[in-house]
Amino acid sequence: MxxxxxxxxxxxxxxxxxxxxxxxxxxxxxxxxxxxxxxxxxGLIGRSQTMRVAYCDADSPATTSRGGTSSSGLHCVGYVDGRRVRVTGFSSPPRIDLPVEISRTPWGSLVPVDQGxxxxxxxxxxxxxxxxxxxxxxxxxxxxxxxxxxxxxxxxxxxx
Missing domain, CATH: 1.10.287 (Helix Hairpins)
Structure with missing residues (x-):
């Protein structure tokens, strides 16, 4: 058939x-x-800046569907040319005594420039x-x- x-x-x-x-x-x-x-x-747009890190905080942990928590990332506060700035998107905490290169995304937030x-x-x-x-x-x-x-x-x- x-x-x-x-x-x-x-x-x-x-x-x-x-x-x-x-x-x-x-x-x-x-x-x-x-x-x-x-x-x-x-760091391909604008000009990259160097930030001196003052302190870092973990963003509030998000609750997963299974009841556990997962950290959504780190944000660090530091100083660039005497101005206080907040940078989000760190995967691990940077060393406080070393400068961190940062850049501005097209929508205005500051992010660390990837190294490596x-x-x-x-x-x-x-x-x-x-x-x-x-x-x-x-x-x-x-x-x-x-x-x-x-x-x-x-x-x-x-x-x-």
Whole structure:
């Protein structure tokens, strides 16, 4: 017995097109956000400044779904050119006696500039992952749109 393939309706093609389009737009937005964040963390925009750390505090711990706590990061307060600044995004506490290089992100917050090859490589490659997935979803959106557009051309009851 030969199993006949079920044809998609015009409504199913439309839903698939919209769903793929929304996912694609979200992934492109994520890639842009991660790219701009990387620009700030690598110190590529503006001018990097040197901060003298006064003290560091852990952000309030977030409660996980299992009842445990996880720290969301460190923020340090220090001085740059006589001004008091607050820098967020430290993965480990910096030494108090050493200066820390900081940079401003495009949205205005101050972050530490990544040091070391692995941290810089991670920042550069992170936006490429959602970008690659977004390109794949762009292809699926185009294929789904073509199917939606061409579904109205088939005669009713066609076996094609």
């Amino acid at each position: 030969v199993r006949q393939r079920e044809r998609r309706t015009r409504r199913q093609w439309a839903k698939a097109t919209v769903l793929c389009g929304v996912i694609t737009a979200g992934l492109y937005c994520l890639a842009v956000y991660l790219g701009l964040s990387a620009v700030g963390h690598l 090859f692995s941290h810089k490589t991670f920042r550069v490659l992170t936006p490429l992952v959602p970008l690659a997935i977004a390109v794949m979803f762009t292809r699926w959106t185009r294929m789904s749109y073509r199917g939606w557009r061409n579904s109205s051309r088939l005669p009713t009851g066609s076996c094609e």
